[in-house]
Amino acid sequence: MCGIVGYAGYQQAYPILLDGLKRLEYRGYDSAGIAIVGSDLKVEKDKGYIAHLESITEPVPGSLGIGHTRWATHGPPSKENAHPLLDCSGRIAVVHNGIIENHGELRDRLESKGHTFRSETDTETVVHLVESYYEGDLERAIRAVLHDLRGSYAIAVVHADEPDKVVAARHESPLVVGLGTDENFLASDIPAILKHTNRVVAVMDGEVVILMRNGVRITDFDGNPVTREAQRVTWTIEDAEKGGFEHFMLKEIFETPKAIHDTLLGRVAEPRMDSFLRDGFSGIKLVACGTSYHAALIGKYVLEEIARIPTTAELASEYRYSKAPADRPLVILISQSGETADTLGACREANRRGCKTFAIVNVVGSTLAREAQHTMYTRAGIEIGVAATKTFVAQIAGLYLLAVQIGLERGTLGVEEANRLKEDLRSLPRAVQAVLNAAPLIEALASKYAQARDVFFIGRHLGYPVAMEGALKLKEISYVHAEAYAAGELKHGPLALVGPETPVIAIATRDHTYEKIMSNIREVTARGARVVAIGTVGDKDLAKIVDDVVYVPEVRALFAPIPVSVVLQLFAYHVARLRGCSIDKPRNLAKSVTVE
Amino acid sequence: MKAIVLAAGEGARMGPFTASEPKVMIRVGNRPILEHVVRALAAEGIVDLVLVAGYRRERIMSYFQDGKAFGVKIEYIVQNKQLGTAHALLEASPKLGSPFVVLNGSNILDRQAISDLIAGEASPAVLIAESDQPEKYGVVLLADDRITRIVEKPRQPVGNLINTGAYLLDASILPVIERLVAAGRHDLPSAIENLSESQPVRAVRTKGVWSDALYPWDLLKLNGEVLKSVHEQKAGTIEKGVTIRGKVSIGEETVLRSGTYIQGPVAIGEGCEIGPHAVILAATSLGNNVHVGPFSLVDNSILMDDVDVGAGCTLQDTVAGMGAKLRAAVVAARGRASAQIEGEWHEVESVGGLIGEDAELGSGTVVESGTIVGARARIGANARLRGTIPNGGFVV
Numbered sequence: 001m002c003g004i005v006g007y008a009g010y011q012q013a014y015p016i017l018l019d020g021l022k023r024l025e026y027r028g029y030d031s032a033g034i035a036i037v038g039s040d041l042k043v044e045k046d047k048g049y050i051a052h053l054e055s056i057t058e059p060v061p062g063s064l065g066i067g068h069t070r071w072a073t074h075g076p077p078s079k080e081n082a083h084p085l086l087d088c089s090g091r092i093a094v095v096h097n098g099i100i101e102n103h104g105e106l107r108d109r110l111e112s113k114g115h116t117f118r119s120e121t122d123t124e125t126v127v128h129l130v131e132s133y134y135e136g137d138l139e140r141a142i143r144a145v146l147h148d149l150r151g152s153y154a155i156a157v158v159h160a161d162e163p164d165k166v167v168a169a170r171h172e173s174p175l176v177v178g179l180g181t182d183e184n185f186l187a188s189d190i191p192a193i194l195k196h197t198n199r200v201v202a203v204m205d206g207e208v209v210i211l212m213r214n215g216v217r218i219t220d221f222d223g224n225p226v227t228r229e230a231q232r233v234t235w236t237i238e239d240a241e242k243g244g245f246e247h248f249m250l251k252e253i254f255e256t257p258k259a260i261h262d263t264l265l266g267r268v269a270e271p272r273m274d275s276f277l278r279d280g281f282s283g284i285k286l287v288a289c290g291t292s293y294h295a296a297l298i299g300k301y302v303l304e305e306i307a308r309i310p311t312t313a314e315l316a317s318e319y320r321y322s323k324a325p326a327d328r329p330l331v332i333l334i335s336q337s338g339e340t341a342d343t344l345g346a347c348r349e350a351n352r353r354g355c356k357t358f359a360i361v362n363v364v365g366s367t368l369a370r371e372a373q374h375t376m377y378t379r380a381g382i383e384i385g386v387a388a389t390k391t392f393v394a395q396i397a398g399l400y401l402l403a404v405q406i407g408l409e410r411g412t413l414g415v416e417e418a419n420r421l422k423e424d425l426r427s428l429p430r431a432v433q434a435v436l437n438a439a440p441l442i443e444a445l446a447s448k449y450a451q452a453r454d455v456f457f458i459g460r461h462l463g464y465p466v467a468m469e470g471a472l473k474l475k476e477i478s479y480v481h482a483e484a485y486a487a488g489e490l491k492h493g494p495l496a497l498v499g500p501e502t503p504v505i506a507i508a509t510r511d512h513t514y515e516k517i518m519s520n521i522r523e524v525t526a527r528g529a530r531v532v533a534i535g536t537v538g539d540k541d542l543a544k545i546v547d548d549v550v551y552v553p554e555v556r557a558l559f560a561p562i563p564v565s566v567v568l569q570l571f572a573y574h575v576a577r578l579r580g581c582s583i584d585k586p587r588n589l590a591k592s593v594t595v596e
Numbered sequence: 597m598k599a600i601v602l603a604a605g606e607g608a609r610m611g612p613f614t615a616s617e618p619k620v621m622i623r624v625g626n627r628p629i630l631e632h633v634v635r636a637l638a639a640e641g642i643v644d645l646v647l648v649a650g651y652r653r654e655r656i657m658s659y660f661q662d663g664k665a666f667g668v669k670i671e672y673i674v675q676n677k678q679l680g681t682a683h684a685l686l687e688a689s690p691k692l693g694s695p696f697v698v699l700n701g702s703n704i705l706d707r708q709a710i711s712d713l714i715a716g717e718a719s720p721a722v723l724i725a726e727s728d729q730p731e732k733y734g735v736v737l738l739a740d741d742r743i744t745r746i747v748e749k750p751r752q753p754v755g756n757l758i759n760t761g762a763y764l765l766d767a768s769i770l771p772v773i774e775r776l777v778a779a780g781r782h783d784l785p786s787a788i789e790n791l792s793e794s795q796p797v798r799a800v801r802t803k804g805v806w807s808d809a810l811y812p813w814d815l816l817k818l819n820g821e822v823l824k825s826v827h828e829q830k831a832g833t834i835e836k837g838v839t840i841r842g843k844v845s846i847g848e849e850t851v852l853r854s855g856t857y858i859q860g861p862v863a864i865g866e867g868c869e870i871g872p873h874a875v876i877l878a879a880t881s882l883g884n885n886v887h888v889g890p891f892s893l894v895d896n897s898i899l900m901d902d903v904d905v906g907a908g909c910t911l912q913d914t915v916a917g918m919g920a921k922l923r924a925a926v927v928a929a930r931g932r933a934s935a936q937i938e939g940e941w942h943e944v945e946s947v948g949g950l951i952g953e954d955a956e957l958g959s960g961t962v963v964e965s966g967t968i969v970g971a972r973a974r975i976g977a978n979a980r981l982r983g984t985i986p987n988g989g990f991v992v
Contacts, residue, residue, distance in 0.1 A: 243661030244649070244672035254658040261885060265867045266849030423904075426885055430902050430919035430954060436654070437616045553954075 002097040003027040003069045005192050006156045006166040008213045009183020014059040017067035020192035021050045028071025031082035035093035038062025041160035045082040066156045068095035075120030085124045087131035091160040096123040098153035098173040138162050146221050166211040174339050175203040179230050184216050199230040247583045249385035253569050257429035259380035259390040263397045268422045276374050278409040281330040284311040287319045287346045288334035291388040295395040297465035298561050306403035308412040316342035320349050331355045336391040338366025347371050360398050362391050385584045387477045389569045424556045431553045435566045446574030449503045456504045457484040460517050463507035466561045470568030477586050478576040487520035500528035510536040511557035534564050598692050599642045603701035604650030604675035611812050612952025613917050615971035618651045620701040623900045625822035626863045626881045630701040634666050639707040643668045648684040650675040680782025682773045695719035700761040704818050708804025713764050721798040723762035725806045733758035734785045743797045746785045760806050812950045815915050819898050820879040823861040917953030924959040933966025
C-alpha cells in the first residue's frame with residue numbers, strides 16, 4: 001500500500017510529482033522518491049515524509065518522471081528500500097504499489113543470472129525483470145514481465161533510453177490517468193492529479209498504459225488497444241482542506257451529522273424497492289476489515305433484530321480463506337475506500353461461490369463498487385484522517401436502512417414498525433449534534449485519563465462492538481494499549497488485569513443489558529479501577545457508582561452505537577492530541593489498505 | 597478587496613436559539629444568517645474572507661469549511677473573548693490589505709448595501725441605517741455626510757440613524773485601535789469615532805437591505821426579507837393533488853404528499869416530508885429533514901433542520917429550532933404578546949411560539965403567543981404554556 005504518480009508533459013516534472021505525492025500521503029508515508037528522465041535518468045529518494053525529501057533535494061530538471069510514497073510491507077522503511085528502484089545498469093526505474101507474491105522465486109532466478117539486488121523489496125524483482133527482457137522497446141519488455149508476475153500491482157516504469165514515455169500497468173491495485181493539454185498524468189488516486197486536470201480515465205485490471213506528452217495509449221496485457229472515455233471529476237482538491245480545524249480527524253467528526261443526513265437522504269421517506277434483496281438467500285454474511293468490521297458486527301445485531309434474518313460477521317482476511325458452506329448467503333461487503341485488498345478479495349471469492357454480493361462503500365466508482373453486484377453508497381464525503389470517523393457512523397446508518405429494506409422486502413418487518421424506525425432514524429443527526437455540543441466535557445475527561453498506559457473498554461450486546469471500535473481508535477491514533485471485552489467475559493479472565501492503574505470505559509446506555517453491565521461496572525470498581533461510563537441522559541444511578549459519566553441523548557436502543565461511537569472518537573482524538581501524536585497520519589498505518 | 601467578518605458573538609438575546617450555536621448560524625430562509633452575508637460579499641467580488649469566530653466556532657467551521665462551496669476563500673481567526681473585536685481586527689490586519697471591509701456576520705445585508713459601502717473605495721466609511729429601536733445601537737451624529745459622533749445606546753433620544761457595524765476601512769485605523777486597546781478599550785465604534793477627529797469618515801446610506809434580529813421574534817422579519825428573493829426550484833417528489841402558488845423552493849428528495857397547499861414565498865429544504873393535506877403559507881422556511889404531518893398549518897414561520905411536526909398542528913409566526921419535536925395537535929397561534937428576554941419586557945405586535953432546539957412538546961400542547969420554550973425542554977401532553985420555559989425544563 002503505497003501511492004504512485006507519473007508525469008509526461010511540457011512543465012518541470014519535479015514539483016508536479018512531489019505535489020501529487022503529498023496528496024497521496026494518506027496511502028503511506030514512511031519513505032518517498034522520484035525518478036526523472038531529463039538529459040539522463042536521475043533518482044532522489046529517502047526515508048521519511050515527502051516534505052523531508054523535498055527539503056534535502058534540489059529540483060531535478062526534466063519533464064518526464066515517476067514518484068512513489070511508501071508504506072513498508074517487504075523490508076523496513078529505509079533509503080535503500082524506498083522507490084524508485086533501479087536495475088543493475090541504472091538505466092531503468094520502477095515504482096510499485098501492491099505485492100509481488102512470487103518475488104522469492106523471481107529473485108532466485110534473476111540472481112542466478114547475475115543480477116545484483118540492492119534492496120529487500122519485492123519490487124526490485126520487477127525492475128531486474130524489465131532489464132532482462134529489454135531489447136530496445138520498453139513497452140514490449142513490460143508486457144513480457146507482466147506474464148511473469150503474480151500478486152497485486154500498479155507499476156510505472158521509465159527508461160533513460162526512451163525519455164518520451166512512462167509505461168504503467170495495473171492488476172488489482174488502483175491506477176488512474178489524467179488527461180491534460182500537452183501533458184498527461186498518472187496516479188494511484190484522483191486527488192494527486194486534480195490540481196492539473198479533471199478529465200480522468202480509470203485503468204482496469206490487466207491493462208497497460210503508455211503515457212506520453214502528446215497522448216495516452218491504453219492496451220490489454222497482450223497489446224490490443226482499449227478505448228475508454230474520460231470522465232469529468234466534479235469535486236476539487238479544496239474539498240480536502242481543513243477549514244479552520246486543527247486536524248482532519250476533528251473536522252470529520254464534526255461533519256458526522258451531515259454524513260448521517262446525507263446517507264439517509266431520500267432513502268427514508270421513499271425507500272427504493274429492490275428485488276435484489278427479496279430472495280435467493282436465507283442468511284447474510286457481513287464481511288469487512290478494521291473499523292468497517294466493527295460496523296459489520298453492529299450490523300449483525302441490526303439485521304437480526306429488524307429484518308429477522310440469521311446474520312454473521314466475518315473478517316475479510318479470514319472469509320477469503322475459509323471453505324464455502326453449502327448454502328449461499330447474501331454477502332455484504334463494507335469498505336470506506338472500496339479498495340481494501342482483503343475485502344475486494346472476499347468479494348471476488350463470494351462472486352465465485354455464486355453468492356449475491358452487496359457492497360456498502362463511501363468512495364464512488366471504487367473497485368468494490370464495480371465488482372459487487374449491488375452497491376449502496378454511504379454519502380459521508382471525502383475522509384482524509386487515517387482514523388475512520390464519520391464514515392464509520394455512516395456505515396452503521398447505511399446498515400439500518402438496509403435492514404429496514406430487507407425486512408420490508410421479505411415481509412419480516414411490518415410497514416407500521418418500519419415507519420416508526422424511519423421516524424427514529426431521522427433524529428440521529430440531532431443526537432450526534434448533542435454529543436458534539438458536549439465536546440468540551442469529553443476533552444476534559446481525556447486530559448484526566450490521557451496518561452494511562454492501558455485502557456479497557458467494556459460493553460454488552462451492541463455495546464461490545466462499539467467498545468471494540470473505541471479501543472481501536474485509542475490504539476491507532478493515541479498509541480495507548482487498549483482492549484475491549486464483552487463485559488460478561490471479564491470474570492473469565494481479563495478481570496485479572498484490572499486495577500487502579502487501568503481505567504475502564506463502560507458503555508452503559510439504557511437497554512435490556514443495563515442491569516448486567518451495572519454489575520460488571522461494580523466488579524471493576526471493586527478492583528480499584530477508575531471507570532468512565534457512557535450513559536443515557538437522565539440516568540442518575542450511573543453517576544453514583546463510577547468516576548465520570550458522559551451522557552448521550554436517548555435514542556432507540558438499537559441506534560445507540562451512533563452517539564456512543566462519536567463520544568469514543570472524540571475521547572481518542574483528545575487523548576492523542578494531549579499525548580502529542582500525529583493524529584491524521586498515525587505511524588505504521590495508511591488510510592486504505594490496498595495490500596493483503 | 598478583502599473582508600473581515602465578525603462572527604464570534606454568542607447572541608444571548610436570541611434565547612433558546614443560541615443554546616448550541618452562535619447567532620450567525622441561526623437559519624433564516626434556510627441558510628445561516630452568516631451565509632447570506634458571505635453570498636452578498638461573493639456577489640460583489642469580495643472572495644477573500646477572514647472570519648473571526650469564537651463561541652461554538654466548530655459549528656461555523658464545519659458548515660463553511662474553507663469557503664469553497666460558497667465561492668469564497670475563508671481563513672479563521674479565533675477571538676480572544678477579553679480582547680474583543682478590535683484586537684481580532686489587529687490580528688487579522690496583515691492579511692487584509694487596504695482598504696478592507698468589516699462586517700458583522702449576524703446582520704443580514706444584500707449586495708446592494710455592500711456595493712454602496714465600497715463605492716469608489718473611498719475609505720473610511722460607515723454604513724448607516726434608520727432604526728425604530730435606535731436605543732439598542734450606536735446612534736450616529738452627522739455633519740453633512742460625515743460622522744461626528746457615535747452615541748452608544750443613548751438613554752435620551754438623539755436620532756434614529758444607527759451605525760450598522762459595516763465599515764470600509766484602511767490601514768489608518770490600525771494605530772488608532774492599537775492606542776485604544778492599550779488603554780483597555782476594545783470596541784470598534786470608539787476607534788471609528790476617534791478616527792473621525794483626525795479625518796473625514798463618510799456615512800453611507802443604502803437603498804439595499806440591512807436588517808438585524810435583536811430578539812427571537814425579529815427572526816421572522818429577517819426570514820420574510822430573505823424569502824423575497826427565494827429562487828424557484830422544484831426538486832423531490834410532488835404527489836398528485838398538491839397546489840403550489842407563488843415562489844417556492846423545494847429541495848432534493850423532499851416529498852410533498854397529496855392535498856398539500858403551499859403559498860409562496862416558501863423555502864423547503866432537502867429530505868422533508870410534508871402532508872398529506874398540510875398547508876404552508878407565506879413566508880415560511882422549512883429546513884432540511886423537516887416533517888410536517890397531515891392536516892397541519894404552518895404560517896409565516898421558521899422550522900429549522902430536523903423539526904418534526906405531528907398531525908393537526910397550527911403554527912403561526914412561530915420559530916422552532918433544530919430538532920424540535922411537536923406531537924399531534926400542538927397549537928402556537930399568533931397574537932399580541934408581552935415577552936421577557938434577559939429580564940426586560942417587550943411588547944410584540946404579532947408572534948406565536950418561540951421553541952428552542954430539541955424541545956419536545958406533547959400532544960395537544962397550547963403555546964400561548966410569545967411563549968419562549970427552552971432548548972431541550974420536555975412538555976407533557978395537553979399542557980398550556982406561557983412565559984418562559986428554561987432550557988432543559990420540564991412541564992408535566
